[in-house]
Amino acid sequence: MRVIAGSAKRLQLKTLDGMDTRPTTDRIKETLFNMISPYIAGCSFLDLFSGSGGIGIEALSRGAENVVFVEKNPKAMACIKENLKNTKLESKAAIMMTDVLLALNRLEGTQCFDYIFMDPPYNQDLEYKVLSYLSDSQIVGSDTVIIVEASKETGFFYLEDLGFSLIKEKIYKTNKHVFLERKTQ
Numbered sequence: 001m002r003v004i005a006g007s008a009k010r011l012q013l014k015t016l017d018g019m020d021t022r023p024t025t026d027r028i029k030e031t032l033f034n035m036i037s038p039y040i041a042g043c044s045f046l047d048l049f050s051g052s053g054g055i056g057i058e059a060l061s062r063g064a065e066n067v068v069f070v071e072k073n074p075k076a077m078a079c080i081k082e083n084l085k086n087t088k089l090e091s092k093a094a095i096m097m098t099d100v101l102l103a104l105n106r107l108e109g110t111q112c113f114d115y116i117f118m119d120p121p122y123n124q125d126l127e128y129k130v131l132s133y134l135s136d137s138q139i140v141g142s143d144t145v146i147i148v149e150a151s152k153e154t155g156f157f158y159l160e161d162l163g164f165s166l167i168k169e170k171i172y173k174t175n176k177h178v179f180l181e182r183k184t185q
Contacts, residue, residue, distance in 0.1 A: 043114035053080035060089040070103040112141040119149040135162040
């Protein structure tokens with residue numbers, strides 16, 4: 001796994017051995033950032049279920065103003081720290097080693113994010129739990145884009161009930177990215 005573009009272009013990123021995390025492949029990461037790269041410079045980015053930190057680090061490398069990484073696995077957090085140090089991007093990063101819902105609660109009132117990315121463990125309904133929280137959160141503004149990486153089978157039938165609109169959905173071989181925003185009143 002590597003950084004695709006920006007100030008840390010081509011630098012290798014460490015990942016955890018085993019199945020504790022599923023790093024987003026370089027190809028899928030490149031496709032994702034091709035869709036959002038015109039809007040990354042100067043943005044605030046929240047990376048939930050960060051794993052090795054590849055998505056947030058890519059955002060920093062491409063000019064994000066700051067990224068908050070949230071990951072509760074201590075081994076994964078050590079990996080994020082090492083990757084931030086190796087890419088020399090740690091000065092623009094904040095890390096929270098805790099459960100995602102606790103982190104979201106702690107972030108209330110601190111800032112509103114331009115992008116919120118989440119890649120939770122598949123098929124555990126964590127997408128629904130996080131989106132339920134975000135539906136009434138101050139960290140989500142009228143222009144915030146929420147991107148969920150999920151298994152292809154994951155349904156998002158509840159979006160309208162939570163007050164979200166589907167912007168687009170990009171389906172890959174085994175997973176998908178779902179782009180959401182708050183519905184305008």
